[in-house]
Amino acid sequence: MKAVHFGAGNIGRGFVGLLLHEAGYEVVFADVNAELIDALAAADSYTVHLVGETEETRVVDGFRAINSATDEAALIAEIATADVVTTAVGPRILRFVAPVIAAGLAARPDDAPRLAVMACENAIGATDLLAAEIADGLPDDAAREAIAAKAVFANTAVDRIVPAQDPASGIDVTVETFSEWVVDRTPFAGGEPAIPGAHFVDDLAPYIERKLFTVNTGHATVAYTGFLQGATTISEAIAIPAVREAAEAALAETSAALTAKHGLDPEELAAYRAKILDRFSNPYLVDEVTRVGREPLRKLGRNERFIGPASDFVQYVGRTPDALLAAVGAALRFDVPDDSQSVELRRILEEADPDEVVTEVMGVAAGEPLFAPLVEMVRAAQV
Ligand SMILES: NC(=O)c1ccc[n+]([C@@H]2O[C@H](COP(=O)([O-])OP(=O)(O)OC[C@H]3O[C@@H](n4cnc5c(N)ncnc54)[C@H](O)[C@@H]3O)[C@@H](O)[C@H]2O)c1
Numbered sequence: 342m343k344a345v346h347f348g349a350g351n352i353g354r355g356f357v358g359l360l361l362h363e364a365g366y367e368v369v370f371a372d373v374n375a376e377l378i379d380a381l382a383a384a385d386s387y388t389v390h391l392v393g394e395t396e397e398t399r400v401v402d403g404f405r406a407i408n409s410a411t412d413e414a415a416l417i418a419e420i421a422t423a424d425v426v427t428t429a430v431g432p433r434i435l436r437f438v439a440p441v442i443a444a445g446l447a448a449r450p451d452d453a454p455r456l457a458v459m460a461c462e463n464a465i466g467a468t469d470l471l472a473a474e475i476a477d478g479l480p481d482d483a484a485r486e487a488i489a490a491k492a493v494f495a496n497t498a499v500d501r502i503v504p505a506q507d508p509a510s511g512i513d514v515t516v517e518t519f520s521e522w523v524v525d526r527t528p529f530a531g532g533e534p535a536i537p538g539a540h541f542v543d544d545l546a547p548y549i550e551r552k553l554f555t556v557n558t559g560h561a562t563v564a565y566t567g568f569l570q571g572a573t574t575i576s577e578a579i580a581i582p583a584v585r586e587a588a589e590a591a592l593a594e595t596s597a598a599l600t601a602k603h604g605l606d607p608e609e610l611a612a613y614r615a616k617i618l619d620r621f622s623n624p625y626l627v628d629e630v631t632r633v634g635r636e637p638l639r640k641l642g643r644n645e646r647f648i649g650p651a652s653d654f655v656q657y658v659g660r661t662p663d664a665l666l667a668a669v670g671a672a673l674r675f676d677v678p679d680d681s682q683s684v685e686l687r688r689i690l691e692e693a694d695p696d697e698v699v700t701e702v703m704g705v706a707a708g709e710p711l712f713a714p715l716v717e718m719v720r721a722a723q724v
Pocket residue numbers: 347348349350351352353371372373374377409429430431432434437438461462463499500501502503504
């Protein structure tokens with residue numbers, strides 16, 4: 342069995358690549374980072390260090406590595422003969438990997454088993470987005486039908502905290518011990534790929550929303566409020582009482598929305614929240630607030646970790662999500678010169694009208710219940 346995985350970065354090596362390897366796949370990493378690809382190609386194996394209250398190591402070997410910026414022909418040939426394609430490149434990058442996946446699918450024999458395609462990104466419907474990018478790049482409906490017949494696209498939710506790595510550790514990766522990979526079973530119609538580390542479910546929506554609107558809402562709240570308090574890492578930030586309170590309050594709102602919308606059990610959600618806050622406190626992980634807060638414009642989007650649960654809270658709980666609004670206020674103050682979206686956010690806040698920021702950045706229209714309070718948050722961040 343062979344899997345082609347796009348994005349040999351933190352989660353690519355520390356989670357998706359590891360699970361595919363443990364499932365018995367020969368993993369072919371594809372990445373545009375030449376230094377990383379050269380290091381992977383020159384190595385026989387890399388080690389994943391799982392750190393927390395217990396420590397373990399796992400070795401990944403038998404992989405290959407292809408530079409997707411310079412060796413497209415080799416990558417197309419690999420996709421044409423693979424069983425699985427996964428990505429962990431970031432949602433904004435999916436459009437750039439779509440054409441080569443389309444070419445690999447086109448090169449697949451008509452009688453080959455359908456290729457399982459799963460985008461492992463922090464976004465609702467990331468695989469749908471990838472499938473749409475692939476379809477948009479094709480010349481006509483006949484080409485779209487031919488490609489659709491050769492692939493099965495399944496959405497997923499992936500959860501494991503993998504910080505930026507110390508360059509001194511080379512291609513080895515340090516990760517937390519916790520991990521969860523949930524995949525929508527329905528597109529496979531009974532023929533899901535054999536990945537023992539993945540959990541196939543009939544309805545992904547509650548899982549992805551529970552993950553994104555708890556782990557990632559909490560993480561981002563800790564990152565943005567911690568940044569404002571001068572914290573450098575997530576474990577440092579969550580040790581500050583005001584930061585922890587901000588995260589607990591935001592997650593109380595997201596849990597209430599999840600219960601009202603999906604019927605999730607409040608006690609189970611309380612235990613899930615407690616476990617997640619413990620994961621953020623992991624003293625063995627050095628995870629910087631700048632990584633967790635990266636790309637604030639993406640994180641302030643309509644279906645993302647703040648506005649998504651805030652609008653569900655208004656719709657299903659019927660109240661104003663004050664704690665989520667406060668977290669949005671902190672996100673609007675994220676000022677990191679190395680983060681191009683933070684720089685762009687600062688420019689937008691200097692130049693744009695608050696109404697425009699709410700409609701354009703957050704996707705909330707005038708007249709929606711969240712519009713006025715969000716405009717107030719933007720206005721306050723502009724002074
Ligand atoms: N790190 C985590 O804790 C974590 C956990 C769950 C999900 N995720 C999600 O996984 C994705 C990747 O996150 P990460 O933390 O591993 O980031 P990362 O920056 O460590 O890795 C991304 C990799 O993608 C590569 N890349 C960029 N453009 C590419 C292209 N056109 N073709 C091929 N490769 C390309 C980069 O060179 C990099 O190696 C994101 O969507 C993130 O939200 C991350």
